[in-house]
Amino acid sequence: MTEMISETKQNGISSEAIEQLESVFKAYNETTNRMYQSYQQLQSEVVRLRQELEHKNEQLERKSRLAALGEMAAGMAHEIRNPLGGMQLYASLLMRDLAPQSSQYGWAMKISKGIQNMDLIVNDILTFTQDQACEKECIPFGSLLSSVLDYIRPRITDKHIAMDESGVDSRLRVRVDGPMMQRVLTNLILNAVEACGEGGVVRIRAAESREDPEYRIRISVADTGSGIPPELMGRIFDPFFTTKDTGTGLGLAIVHRLVDCHGGLITVTNTENGGAMFTIQLP
Numbered sequence: 001m002t003e004m005i006s007e008t009k010q011n012g013i014s015s016e017a018i019e020q021l022e023s024v025f026k027a028y029n030e031t032t033n034r035m036y037q038s039y040q041q042l043q044s045e046v047v048r049l050r051q052e053l054e055h056k057n058e059q060l061e062r063k064s065r066l067a068a069l070g071e072m073a074a075g076m077a078h079e080i081r082n083p084l085g086g087m088q089l090y091a092s093l094l095m096r097d098l099a100p101q102s103s104q105y106g107w108a109m110k111i112s113k114g115i116q117n118m119d120l121i122v123n124d125i126l127t128f129t130q131d132q133a134c135e136k137e138c139i140p141f142g143s144l145l146s147s148v149l150d151y152i153r154p155r156i157t158d159k160h161i162a163m164d165e166s167g168v169d170s171r172l173r174v175r176v177d178g179p180m181m182q183r184v185l186t187n188l189i190l191n192a193v194e195a196c197g198e199g200g201v202v203r204i205r206a207a208e209s210r211e212d213p214e215y216r217i218r219i220s221v222a223d224t225g226s227g228i229p230p231e232l233m234g235r236i237f238d239p240f241f242t243t244k245d246t247g248t249g250l251g252l253a254i255v256h257r258l259v260d261c262h263g264g265l266i267t268v269t270n271t272e273n274g275g276a277m278f279t280i281q282l283p
Contacts, residue, residue: 081122088115124250134177134261141172141206141219148185155190160199167205167220174206174217174282180258187251188221188278194244195225195276215265215281222277227270236268 094108145168149156156163174181192202201224209218228236235241237256242249259266264282271277 084115084119091115136175136177138173138175139178141174142170144181148182148189152186152190155193159193161193161196162201164201164203169207172206176262184255184258187255192221192223195223200224215283217282219280220277222271223275225275227274228276
């Protein structure tokens with residue numbers, strides 16, 4: 001375009017016409033640049049929306065799968081609970097009629113304890129499958145965390161685990177259902193303690209976040225363990241899935257359910273230094 005203007009000057013065109021021509025070319029260039037920038041922005045938005053759609057589809061698929069599984073599990077839980085009540089009654093009658101010093105009394109006590117453990121499992125299944133009434137209130141996160149840590153302190157002490165709470169905003173207040181969020185934090189921190197092993201570190205972070213306008217609060221629990229194998233990442237919140245020798249595999253499934261009840265999001269990643277990090281985002 002510059003060459004065309006130079007040629008125009010050589011042909012004796014008036015300076016006023018040349019200025020008008022330069023203005024036209026300048027406006028054309030600016031318009032072209034704006035159109036290109038709009039195109040780039042549109043491309044980025046298409047990529048973002050496609051990723052968001054894939055994420056929503058994954059969530060929908062998971063909810064459909066869990067709904068079917070939950071319906072089946074709820075039916076099983078009720079069928080199991082009915083005979084458990086009778087078994088517990090007969091075990092109690094045996095313990096009442098036996099001398100506390102006898103070996104039979106000890107056997108009856110073990111039976112009773114086993115029934116109680118089975119009942120706890122049934123309760124977990126029902127917690128996972130039933131609709132949860134989320135009664136939110138504004139709570140200082142620090143007091144919520146202190147209650148959880150006080151409750152699990154013996155487990156932390158036994159394994160000589162160091163708790164790093166330096167990333168917790170002392171002024172942070174969260175709008176949550178207190179008992180539900182206590183259960184979420186208890187489960188995540190205990191999992192982190194077990195993953196660390198002797199002398200590990202559990203890092204807890206909690207603060208307001210502006211990374212996503214949909215979620216105002218970000219809470220994370222990270223450990224210094226070996227992390228989660230990539231092939232298991234997609235199953236970590238599935239009910240009855242566990243890599244432990246003990247447990248029902250319902251802990252993280254219930255955590256996911258309770259966070260979802262708050263309108264929140266929970267994800268898991270492996271940290272750069274090894275170990276896993278669970279991140280909760282809340283509105």
